[in-house]
Amino acid sequence: MTKTVYIAGLGLIGGSIALGIKRDHPDYQILGYNRGEKSRRVAMERGMVDEVTDDFAAFVSQADVIILAVPIKQTLDFMEQLAQLPLKPDVLITDAGSTKLAIVEKAEEVFANKAIRFVGSHPMAGSHKSGAHAADVNLFENAYYILTPSRLTNSETISELEDLLSGLHVRFTQMDAAEHDQVTGQVSHFPHVLASSLMLQAGDYRDSHAMTQHLAAGGFRDMTRIAESEPGMWTSILATNKEPILERISDFKKRLDQIADLIATNNQEAIWDFFDQGRQIRKEMEIHKRGGVDSFFDLYVNIPDEEDEILKIMELLRGTSLMNLRINEENREDIHGILQITFKTQADQLRSKEIIEKATDYQVFID
Amino acid sequence: MTKTVYIAGLGLIGGSIALGIKRDHPDYQILGYNRGEKSRRVAMERGMVDEVTDDFAAFVSQADVIILAVPIKQTLDFMEQLAQLPLKPDVLITDAGSTKLAIVEKAEEVFANKAIRFVGSHPMAGSHKSGAHAADVNLFENAYYILTPSRLTNSETISELEDLLSGLHVRFTQMDAAEHDQVTGQVSHFPHVLASSLMLQAGDYRDSHAMTQHLAAGGFRDMTRIAESEPGMWTSILATNKEPILERISDFKKRLDQIADLIATNNQEAIWDFFDQGRQIRKEMEIHKRGGVDSFFDLYVNIPDEEDEILKIMELLRGTSLMNLRINEENREDIHGILQITFKTQADQLRSKEIIEKATDYQVFID
Structure with missing residues (x-):
């Protein structure tokens, strides 16, 4: 049975969802709303x-x-509009927002006692690009796609939505x-607060310590990368996930007090444990695991800093599918100035190591 | 005039320094100390x-x-030993430690009134690899090599050391x-405390929120990467740079209070400014620039996720000197899945854009 799907917001997220639906359901009719003309076109x-x-x-x-698939504020506004508009009986409504409790609560309020089914959605992928031209059928591949049921959700709602979105190849x-917002508060929203706070702190420090501008290197760069995210989106996220973020801030301040106390009393054994525990925990997280959100098989090749050295390596690996490739170039304490190649499979990683070692005298590390 | 250079510690740092000295001064005699047999061999x-x-x-x-070129603690210990040993008159002693005030103060104490010259050194590069087998003549290329003069330093000491190390190609x-320790406290030591604290916080959060383990993605990974550094080194850094780090922790807590207040009072305009300022400041930092003067010159190419697409681009750019190359691959909220190429010059950037646009139909952005 064919269906009609209406996607509001044809930017990166909405556009990619549309492409994913078309992939598995080419017969479904997809209607789109977008305020800006360009993404419509x-x-x-x-x-x-x-x-x-x-x-x-x-x-x-x-x-x-x-x-x-519009910003959080507009999602809340559209839900209020939908509650007043004539809809098909049992229409299935969902969203794509980064916070979920405010949206689910709004749905349960405005759609109550209507023939409307609602489930919250958070596709956990994105881009610094936006607009329909950046949409990609593979954007969500292997990403988590969180569904947050509401009182307007039943098990059929979930399976219907999962079937609709099967072409996105998500998990x-x-x-x-509420749990979604707490967890993303910990792993995403609060870290953004930390990164921007560190950036502002370093910015102020420059005024009295000019070399701050210059000596920030790899570690600092990694830690502050997300401080360049779009302010509007993150303002809305903080506004709709206040309590969990405030609670994490409060907890973090206590942790800073604890480590400050260890430093002040020169408790080196406990400081060592602090760093060691952080290292251990990170190794346990899914960010480290195969088949996780980001599954990585890295190879490090000690190439000289010369023209066409990368090309030479790429030619050796012709036909191998690369996930990422990066030259770790600058002044950093934690990474060596070498070519880092990331493969999709361990087989490719090991085979490539052998190929490079046979054809060159460069040092090749797996790590 | 030939010289005899004695390097204590033949790990990554000491070994790379040795190779750099040999490059420009092949006639110098280099003697090495290392406790472990393997790196000696x-x-x-x-x-x-x-x-x-x-x-x-x-x-x-x-x-x-x-x-x-040994850990900080051992450096301090060796300095005490050197003060008691027979040395050549006017011997030049230096180190390679990540903190400087404790070392300079120790030098001024134990070498006072002796025919010893001392200057502190901090070569700002490193690796997650260690040992003599990882040593690399190019490890420090273009990195900052901070020299911290002491009361036992004169201008001749500096130029003599710079001449000795010319083959390292550092800045x-x-x-x-003291200023060194304050600046590195801000851009390196305190960020390590932050990263490990965030890691421990997320580790504890898992106990009551199991999905914490799984939903941490790109931003969290970047922010906690340095939490995997070697605990011993960072324990010594904290122990020898207490005051600046404690002061930064205290300042940061105030910043967390401020942003918490904005969240609690739902001051969205001020939250927007907070994120926007972080973004602006990051763009001004040298981590965005090349050589402290010129900009990085980035090109973004929207390549399909297929084998040999990178090779194809590399072949088009044959002969062009690349600084960095990266596929922005994964499910993240802030970056798109495209090839990012960084050039050393704007001329290369613009020329490469033209070449790629002529030869392919891929979208090419300068951004």
């Missing part, structure tokens, strides 16, 4: 959607499924909305 | 040193220059030892 040109509108209300009554996971 | 095999010993005192009296910079 690109979405039509790329065949992501069958029809587009700049009037959100226009297509809502035709939809079996409505996906709100569906169900979580309570 | 490798150092001899690789021709880094002319003679080795496992008895620190053995070669000190022959040396014109003594370089202590020598002179700084006051």
Whole structure:
């Protein structure tokens, strides 16, 4: 049975979801809303959607499924509008926001006692690019796609949504909305607060310590990379996930007090344990594991800093699928100035090591 | 005039320094000390040193220059030993430690009123590898090599040391030892405390929120990468740079209070400014620049995720000197899946953009 899916927001997320739906359900009709003209045009040109509108209300009554892939504030606003509009009976509504409790609570409030099914969604992938031109059918591949059921969700709702989105090749996971916000508060929202705070601190320190500007190197760069994220999105995230983030800030201050106490009393054994525990825990996290969010098989090659050295290595590895490639170039205490190649499989990693070792006299490390 | 240089510690740092000295001064005699047998053997095999010993005192009296490339604690201990040993008049002693004030103060104490010249050194590069087998003549290329003069330093000392180390191709910079420790406290030591604290916090959070283990992704990974550093080295750094780090912890807690207040009062405008300022400041830092003067010159190419696509681009750019090359691959909220190429010059960047646009139909961004 074919379906009509209405996607509001044809940016990176909405556009990529549209492409994923088309992949497994080429017969489904996809309607799209976007305020800006450019992404509407690109979405039509790329065949992501069958029809587009700049009037959100226009297509809502035709939809079996409505996906709100717009910023959090607008998602909340559209939900209020939907509650007032004529919809198909048992329409399935979902979203794509980075926080979930505020959205689920809004749904349970405005959609109560209506023939509306609602489940919250958080596809955990993204980009610093935006717009329909950046949409990619593989954007979510192997990513977690969190579903947060509401009182307006039943088990059929979940399986229907998972079937609709099967072409995204994601890993569906169900979580309570509040739990989702607490966990992402810990691993994503609070770290953004930390990174920006560190950046502002270093910025102020420059005024009296000019070399701060110059001596920040690899570790500092890694720690502050996310401080360059788009401020609007993160402001909305903080605004809709206050309590968990405030609680993490408060907990973190206590941790800073503890380590400060160890430093002040020169308790080197406990400081050693502090660093060692951090190292151990990180190794246990999924960020380290094969088949996890980011599964990595790295090879380090000690190439000279010369033209065409990378090309030479790439030629040796012709036909091998690379996930990432990076020259660790600058002044850093924790990484060597070498070419780092990341493979999708361990087999490729080991085979490549052999190939490079045979063809060159460069040092090759697996780590 | 030939010289005899004695390097204590033939690990990554000492070994790389030895190779750098040999590059520009092949006639100098290099003597090496290392406690462990393996690095002694490798150092001899690789021709880094002319003679080795496992008895620190053995070669000190022959040396014109003594370089202590051992952990901070051992550096302090060797300095005390040197003060008691027969040395050549006007011997030049230096080190390679990550903190400087404790070492300079020790030198001024134990070498006072002796015919000894001392200057502190901090070569700002390193590796997650260690040992003589990882030593590399290019390890320090273009890195800052901080020299911290002491009361036992004169201008001739500095130029003599810079001449000795010319083959390392570093950027020598002179700084006051206390100022060095404050700046590195801000950009390196305190960030390590932050990263490990975040790691321990997330580790504890797992106990009551199991998905913490799984949902940590790109941003969290970047922020905690340095939490995997070797605990011993960082324990010594904290122990020898207490005050600056404690002061930064205290300052940071105030910053957390401020942002917590903005979140609690839902001051979205000020939160937006907080994130925006962090973003602005990061763009001004040298981590964004090349050589402290020129910018990095990045090009983003929207390549398909297919084998040999990178090779194809590399072939187009044959003969161009690349600084870095990276595929922004994974599921993350802040980066898109495209090839990022960093050039040393703007001319290369612009020329490469033209070449790729002519030869392919990929989107190419400068950003």
